[in-house]
Amino acid sequence: MNVSQQGAVRPHRARGTERSLARRAELIAIGRKLFADTSYDALSMDDIARHAHVAKGLIYYYFQSKRGYYLAIIQDAVAGLVALAASGVELPATDRVYRTIDSYLRYAEHNQAAYRAIVSGGVGFDAEVHAIRDGVREAIVATIAEGAYGRRDIAPPARMGLLGWVCAVEGATLDWIDRPALPRETMSDLLVRMLGGTLRAIEELDPAHPAPEPARRHA
Structure with missing residues (x-):
């Protein structure tokens, strides 16, 4: 040829x-x-x-296989969730935190089955799906850290505090999509205020990670 x-x-x-x-x-x-x-x-x-x-x-x-098909669906759902949560890089840091939380809730609201699968870890105890879920948590922690501190490399107390907040968000969001008693805007504001409390607690333990100004104003 x-x-x-x-x-x-x-x-x-x-x-x-x-x-x-x-x-x-x-x-x-x-x-x-x-x-x-x-x-x-x-x-x-x-x-x-x-x-x-x-x-x-x-x-x-x-x-x-059927499981391979299911994992591909979960991975596709994860990519959509992380992409939405990480959007708004052109915004100021604190505005990006609000955008992240609102995008997260929008995704859960409009992709309820996929969100439940991601958060619950799939069918039974599936190590691969759990690993995907853990990756989502770390991606959200990194996104929030970048919005709050302007960087992703944070100390263990800050990472653990943000991870605890993310896990609380997961539980609250699961309940919210099952029983949407609050408008999304109110839910978003509640989670932002919860994050503010977490950021202030982190600052008390580690002054090298000061809470952004909006988190202080919500005290």
Whole structure:
């Protein structure tokens, strides 16, 4: 094959790759809807293939197994949650904290099944899903730390304080999407004020991590 022939093949391969990625993304989107309405154990691969209008072999081709398919759906959900929470980098630090919390709640509100799967750790005790969840927690801690302190490399008391706040947010958010007695704006403001208390407690233990001014004003 000469150089010109090689050049003719590459665009075809690129198009094939694009179609493959698009097909995989489409199957993940279908899976997110399916698992939103039906439990993991209640869905067989035949059910999934029938709802997706594809041959079962195609799902095996992309994901190897039902569990592989489920993990891909969880990872896709995580990517969406982290991307939303980390948005607003152009904002001042304190405004970014508000944006992070509001984006987090918006995601949970509009992707309830995916959020529950992320926070609960998947089906039963699944070490891989738990690892994904732990990664989400660390990403949120890093995002809040950057918004509050302007950096992600924080001392253990600050990290533990923020991690405890994130875990509290998870529990409160799970209850909120099940029983949405508060408007999202009120819920967001409540979590911001809780974060303010956490940041002030961190400052008392470690003055090298001073609480931002808005957190002090809410005292």
